[in-house]
Amino acid sequence: MPDVAERLGIPVNRVHQLVRERSLIAVREGGVLRVPADFVTEAGVLKHLPGVLTVLSDAGYNEAEALRWLYTPDESLPGTPAEALRGNRATEVKRRAQALGF
Structure with missing residues (x-):
């Protein structure tokens, strides 16, 4: 979390707030909260x-499930939803996430 705070130029407690608000995702690994650098x-x-x-949470996904979904390869994107978010396919990723709730 300190590395994320440094990269964003904000205090560590603000990074924790972003995670609580679901603006950023973090998972505990070996007792330490980790945020994927891609995000x-x-x-x-x-x-x-x-x-x-938010859409994934509304569909019932917890943090670990959301992270797994974001990094699961999808041949039709191509790549993973996380890669598509970094590119110009964010709308398609949101549409697919919304479809998970139905």
């Missing part, structure tokens, strides 16, 4: 990530 850019949190996390 933090020079401009801040990856632009469409908070919306996708």
